[in-house]
Amino acid sequence: MSEPIPFTVIGGFLGVGKTTLLNRLLRGAEGRRFAVLVNDFGALDIDGGLVAAHGGDTIALANGCLCCTIGDSLVTTLLGLLERQEQRERFDHIVVEASGVADPGRIADLAVLEPRLARDGVIVVVDAAQVRERAADRRVGDTILRQLKAADLLVLNKTDLAGDLPALRDWLSAQSMAPILEARHGDLPLDLLFGLDRTGASGDGSTVGAFASWSYQWPEPVERADLLAMLHEAPGEVLRAKGIVRFADAPDRRAVVHLVGRRLDVSDEGPWGDTAGSRLVMLGLKPVLGLLPRE
Amino acid sequence: MTTTVYSARRVITMNPNRPFATHVAVRDGRILGAGSLEELKGWGKVELDTRFADKVILPGFVEGHSHAFEGGVWKFPYVGYFDRTGPEGKHAPGLKSIDEVVAALQAHEATLPKGASLLAWGFDPIYFGGRRMVLADVDRISTERPVVIIHSNFHVANANTPVLAKAGITRTTNVHGIVKDAKGDPTGELQEMAAKYMAYRAAGVELAAVLSDEQAVWRFARVAQLAGVTTATDLHNELPESTVEGYLKATGSDDFPIRLLPAFAATSVPPAEGVVRLQALTKKNNDKLRFQLVKIVTDGSIQGLSARMRWPGYYDGTPNGVWNVGPDDIDRILLAYHRAGFQVHIHTNGDEASEVGIEAVERALAAAPRWDHRHTLQHAQMADAGQFRRMKALGMCANLFANHLYYWGDIHYAKTLGPERAERMDACATALGVGVPFAIHCDAPVTPIGPLFTAWCAVNRLTASGRTLGEAEKIPVADALRAITLGAAYTLKLDEELGSIDVGKRADFAILDDDPLSVPPGKLKDVGVWGTVLGGKVFEAPKA
Numbered sequence: 001m002s003e004p005i006p007f008t009v010i011g012g013f014l015g016v017g018k019t020t021l022l023n024r025l026l027r028g029a030e031g032r033r034f035a036v037l038v039n040d041f042g043a044l045d046i047d048g049g050l051v052a053a054h055g056g057d058t059i060a061l062a063n064g065c066l067c068c069t070i071g072d073s074l075v076t077t078l079l080g081l082l083e084r085q086e087q088r089e090r091f092d093h094i095v096v097e098a099s100g101v102a103d104p105g106r107i108a109d110l111a112v113l114e115p116r117l118a119r120d121g122v123i124v125v126v127d128a129a130q131v132r133e134r135a136a137d138r139r140v141g142d143t144i145l146r147q148l149k150a151a152d153l154l155v156l157n158k159t160d161l162a163g164d165l166p167a168l169r170d171w172l173s174a175q176s177m178a179p180i181l182e183a184r185h186g187d188l189p190l191d192l193l194f195g196l197d198r199t200g201a202s203g204d205g206s207t208v209g210a211f212a213s214w215s216y217q218w219p220e221p222v223e224r225a226d227l228l229a230m231l232h233e234a235p236g237e238v239l240r241a242k243g244i245v246r247f248a249d250a251p252d253r254r255a256v257v258h259l260v261g262r263r264l265d266v267s268d269e270g271p272w273g274d275t276a277g278s279r280l281v282m283l284g285l286k287p288v289l290g291l292l293p294r295e
Numbered sequence: 296m297t298t299t300v301y302s303a304r305r306v307i308t309m310n311p312n313r314p315f316a317t318h319v320a321v322r323d324g325r326i327l328g329a330g331s332l333e334e335l336k337g338w339g340k341v342e343l344d345t346r347f348a349d350k351v352i353l354p355g356f357v358e359g360h361s362h363a364f365e366g367g368v369w370k371f372p373y374v375g376y377f378d379r380t381g382p383e384g385k386h387a388p389g390l391k392s393i394d395e396v397v398a399a400l401q402a403h404e405a406t407l408p409k410g411a412s413l414l415a416w417g418f419d420p421i422y423f424g425g426r427r428m429v430l431a432d433v434d435r436i437s438t439e440r441p442v443v444i445i446h447s448n449f450h451v452a453n454a455n456t457p458v459l460a461k462a463g464i465t466r467t468t469n470v471h472g473i474v475k476d477a478k479g480d481p482t483g484e485l486q487e488m489a490a491k492y493m494a495y496r497a498a499g500v501e502l503a504a505v506l507s508d509e510q511a512v513w514r515f516a517r518v519a520q521l522a523g524v525t526t527a528t529d530l531h532n533e534l535p536e537s538t539v540e541g542y543l544k545a546t547g548s549d550d551f552p553i554r555l556l557p558a559f560a561a562t563s564v565p566p567a568e569g570v571v572r573l574q575a576l577t578k579k580n581n582d583k584l585r586f587q588l589v590k591i592v593t594d595g596s597i598q599g600l601s602a603r604m605r606w607p608g609y610y611d612g613t614p615n616g617v618w619n620v621g622p623d624d625i626d627r628i629l630l631a632y633h634r635a636g637f638q639v640h641i642h643t644n645g646d647e648a649s650e651v652g653i654e655a656v657e658r659a660l661a662a663a664p665r666w667d668h669r670h671t672l673q674h675a676q677m678a679d680a681g682q683f684r685r686m687k688a689l690g691m692c693a694n695l696f697a698n699h700l701y702y703w704g705d706i707h708y709a710k711t712l713g714p715e716r717a718e719r720m721d722a723c724a725t726a727l728g729v730g731v732p733f734a735i736h737c738d739a740p741v742t743p744i745g746p747l748f749t750a751w752c753a754v755n756r757l758t759a760s761g762r763t764l765g766e767a768e769k770i771p772v773a774d775a776l777r778a779i780t781l782g783a784a785y786t787l788k789l790d791e792e793l794g795s796i797d798v799g800k801r802a803d804f805a806i807l808d809d810d811p812l813s814v815p816p817g818k819l820k821d822v823g824v825w826g827t828v829l830g831g832k833v834f835e836a837p838k839a
C-alpha cells in the first residue's frame with residue numbers, strides 16, 4: 001500500500017477566516033497537490049485563469065490542486081475522493097474545512113480510522129475580535145469551547161481588530177493546550193500549517209517573518225528516550241516537527257516522528273531502507289529556535 | 296367517463312359539513328361526492344362497487360415526516376426488537392435477544408456471495424437488560440467477510456473483527472465513538488462518525504445510491520401503502536440527478552402507489568444555487584411527485600444525546616448536543632428559501648433548537664413579510680406551551696414525533712429529559728389547545744411507517760414498558776385521525792387538494808377493516824389496513 005496521505009482539518013466558528021486561510025493555501029501550494037474539501041465554493045477566491053476544469057462539485061486547478069464541495073456528507077465525499085485518487089490522481093495532502101459549528105477533532109478522527117490517511121493536525125482559526133463574546137453565548141459558547149479544545153494549533157486571526165491581545169492570549173491558553181499563532185489575514189507560512197513535504201526536507205534556516213525552520217541530522221541511530229524528551233520538552237514556540245529516524249532500539253526500522261502543536265505521534269513505517277541518516281526538521285517562532293542545541 | 300360509487304360500512308370524511316357517509320363517488324380520479332347512494336346517483340350513470348361494503352373508508356393517510364431511505368434499507372435484513380412489515384407485506388418478527396439476531400444473520404450470511412459485505416439494520420439493544428452486542432457475537436456471523444449491524448437510531452453500529460482489522464482499530468486507537476470494554480479492548484461497537492464511516496467502508500460508497508435509487512423508492516412506496524398511506528414525504532434529500540431520475544421514473548408508473556414529496560436538503564449546496572435548483576425541479580412535478588419542500592436540520596436527536604436543549608439540559612447531566620445548522624447560520628439559509636416562496640421544514644428536537652427555529656422564522660418574516668408560509672418545525676419534541684404560542688403567532692406549523700413516546704419514552708423519562716419534560720414531550724394537546732396546525736409522524740426508517748400506530752401513540756401516550764407518559768397531552772382519536780390526514784396535508788400545503796373526502800379533491804383513500812372511531816382507543820393501532828385507493832386506482836395490500 002502506498003504511503004498514507006496527510007490529513008488536516010481546519011476548524012473554527014463561522015466568519016473567523018477559515019476560507020481566507022484556504023485561499024492562501026490554494027494560491028501558495030507550489031509543487032504540492034492539495035485536495036481541499038470545502039463547504040462552499042462561492043467563498044473561495046479562485047482566479048478564473050487558475051481553473052483547469054469545473055465539474056459541478058469539484059474544481060481542478062492548474063497547479064494540480066483540487067477543490068471538492070462537501071455537500072451533505074463528509075464521509076461519502078471523503079471516500080469518493082480516496083477512490084478517485086486510487087484510480088487516477090495522487091494528492092500530497094488532504095485538507096478539510098470543518099463547518100462553523102462542527103467539532104474538528106471528530107473529523108480528524110476519520111484519519112485514524114482510515115489507513116489511507118495520516119492524521120496531520122487540527123488547525124482552529126479564532127477571530128480575535130469576537131471569540132470571547134461568542135464563547136459566552138448560551139447557544140454557541142459550548143460549541144466554540146469544544147473547537148478550541150480540539151485544536152493542535154490555534155490561529156488567532158484578525159489580531160488587528162482585537163482589543164487587549166495579551167489578555168486574550170491568556171484566556172485562550174486557559175481553554176486550549178495548543179500553541180497560538182497570530183495572523184492578520186491568515187498570513188502564515190504554509191509549511192507551518194500543513195507541514196513539510198513528504199521527505200521532511202526543507203531548507204535549513206528558511207524564514208518567513210517571525211518564523212523559522214531548523215533541521216537536525218544524525219548519522220548514527222538515535223536514543224528514543226532522548227529524542228522524545230527533546231520534543232516533549234520543546235518550548236511552546238516549537239509548532240511542528242517532522243522526522244525520519246533510526247532509533248537505537250530498532251535500527252533497522254523507519255520511524256516517522258510527527259509533532260503538531262502539543263500532539264506527538266511516532267509511527268513505524270517499515271524497514272529503514274535508506275542510505276542517509278536520521279533527520280528531523282522543526283518549525284516554529286524564530287527567536288527560540290535559534291537557541292536550541294544542534295546536537 | 297366512468298363514475299364509480301363505493302359503498303362502505305362507513306365513510307369518515309374529515310369534512311365537518313358531512314363528517315360521515317355510506318358511499319363515496321369517484322370520477323376521473325377525483326372525489327365527486329360523499330353521501331347516500333341516492334344522492335350520488337344524481338350525478339348521472341354510476342357503477343356501484345361493493346368491494347368495500349364491510350370496510351371503513353378514510354382519507355388516505357399523509358405521512359409528513361418519513362424518508363425514502365426506508366425503502367433503501369429493506370434491501371438489507373432487518374434485525375430490530377419490534378415486529379416490522381417489509382415492502383412485500385412480509386412480516387419481519389422482532390428479534391428478542393442477541394442470540395436471535397446472530398442466528399438470523401448466520402442464516403442470511405450463508406446466502407451471500409463470497410467476498411460480499413454483510414449489512415443489517417434496525418438493531419436495538421435497549422431492551423436486553425443492559426447487555427450490549429460485542430465482537431464475539433458478531434464474529435459468530437462471520438470472521439471472513441465484513442459485517443456491520445446498524446442500530447435502529449442509525450447513529451451506532453456493531454462491526455466484526457475483519458472490519459476493525461481493516462481500519463487498524465486496536466486498544467490503542469484513541470478515537471471518539473469507538474467503544475471499549477473494561478480491559479480497554481474495542482467491543483466492536485461504533486458510534487456516530489465512526490459508525491457511519493465504517494458502514495460505508497464495508498459497503499462501499501455506492502451504498503448512498505442504493506439507498507435512494509428507483510428500486511428503493513418503490514419499496515418505500517409499498518411499505519407506506521401497506522399502512523394506508525397515500526401521500527408521503529422524503530423529508531431530506533440532496534436530490535442528485537440519479538435520485539431525481541429514479542423518482543420521475545417510479546412516479547410515472549400507474550402502479551406507483553403513493554404521492555411523494557421530497558424535501559430538498561438545504562445545506563447540500565449554497566442557498567443561491569439551491570433555490571435555482573429547486574425552482575427547476577418544480578417544473579418536473581407530476582401527479583405523484585411534488586418538489587416544493589425544503590429541509591434545514593438544526594440539532595441532532597434527544598436519544599442520541601445530540602439535541603440542543605435550553606437550560607437545564609439533559610436530565611442525567613450529559614453535555615448539551617451539537618448544531619448542524621446553528622443560530623448564526625440559519626438565517627442565511629432560511630431567508631433565501633423564504634424569499635423564493637418555498638416552505639421550509641426545520642428539524643428541531645431539543646427546545647433550544649426549536650427556539651432558534653422560531654426566532655429565525657420571526658426574523659425572516661420581518662425581513663421579507665409573507666403570508667401563509669407555513670414554515671414547520673419538524674419533531675419539536677421538547678417545545679413547551681410558550682413556544683407553541685410563538686409558533687401560532689408567526690403562522691408556523693408543527694409536526695410532532697408521537698412515535699417517540701412509545702419507542703424511547705422510557706429512556707426520556709429515566710435519562711434524557713426526566714419525568715416532567717418527558718410527560719410533556721410531543722405536546723399534541725398543547726398544539727391543539729393553542730391552535731398550532733399540526734401533524735404527527737414516524738420518521739421512517741427510524742420507526743416504522745404506520746399512521747394508525749402514530750395516532751395510537753398520540754391518543755394513548757404509552758411507552759414500550761407500559762408507562763403513560765403525560766395524561767394531559769393525550770388527544771382524542773378524532774383529532775389524532777385528523778393529524779394523520781388533513782392536519783398533515785396542511786403542513787405540506789396540500790390540504791386543498793387532499794387530506795379529506797370532499798368534492799373535487801383527489802380520490803385518495805385508506806381502506807380499513809374496522810372503524811377507528813368505534814374501536815377502543817387502545818386498539819387503534821390494531822385496526823387492519825385492507826389497502827388504499829390512489830387517484831381512483833385501487834391498491835390492495837398483499838396479505839402476509
